[in-house]
Amino acid sequence: MSIRKTEAKSLKPGSYFIIDGEPCKVVSVEKSKPGKHGAAKVNIVAIGFFDGRKRNTIMPADRQVDVPVIDKRSGTIIADMGETYQVMDSETYETYEVPKPKDEEIASKCTLNAGVEVWELLGRRVITRVKSS
Numbered sequence: 001m002s003i004r005k006t007e008a009k010s011l012k013p014g015s016y017f018i019i020d021g022e023p024c025k026v027v028s029v030e031k032s033k034p035g036k037h038g039a040a041k042v043n044i045v046a047i048g049f050f051d052g053r054k055r056n057t058i059m060p061a062d063r064q065v066d067v068p069v070i071d072k073r074s075g076t077i078i079a080d081m082g083e084t085y086q087v088m089d090s091e092t093y094e095t096y097e098v099p100k101p102k103d104e105e106i107a108s109k110c111t112l113n114a115g116v117e118v119w120e121l122l123g124r125r126v127i128t129r130v131k132s133s
Contacts, residue, residue, distance in 0.1 A: 002069040003122075008042045009061035016049065016121075018066040019057055023049040023121045031061060049121060052102075071120040074131070077112055085110065085127070087118060098125045106130060 003018070011017055015026050024046035034040040040061040047054055059065075079086035084097040098118055101107045106127060110116070115131035 002071075003066045004069060005064045006067050007061070008044065008059050008063045008065050009040070011042070011044060011065070016068055016070065017044075017046070018068060018122075019046060019048075019055045022051065022053075022055075023068045024055055025049055027054075050124065050126065068121045072128075073118050073120070075116055075118050077110060077114050077116060080112065087116065087127075090115075096125065098127055101127045 006017075009031060011026050011029055013026050013028055016023055017026065018024070026044060026046045028045045030043040032041045032043070041058055042061045043056070043058045045054065045056050074090040075087040076090065077085045078088050078095065081097060084099050086095055087098050088095045101110065106129060109130035110127065116127045117129045117131060118125050119128050
């Protein structure tokens with residue numbers, strides 16, 4: 001589980017950071033100017049990567065936030081295990097199980113021997129796209 005720190009004001013739409021222990025993709029960032037009685041604030045709207053829930057948070061612009069390091073790997077689906085797929089890593093030949101995608105478009109393309117891209121965030125793996133079938 002690898003995490004790095006960055007300032008909240010440096011987040012941009014499309015980047016990822018952690019809210020309440022859930023990695024989230026930033027949808028929008030609004031920055032307010034520092035006022036007479038306080039520091040600049042950022043209003044961040046983000047969507048949970050695993051649960052799809054919309055989250056909104058407001059914090060000082062210079063606050064340190066946790067950013068997950070995303071490990072992107074290529075693999076091949078080698079077995080359908082019911083609720084999961086068994087995937088073999090294309091570089092290390094390690095095999096591991098990944099939950100079936102919830103996205104219908106991706107799930108419809110997942111077949112045996114299909115090449116897939118697997119992202120690992122906070123120790124959890126997910127199939128993000130199908131490369132070939």
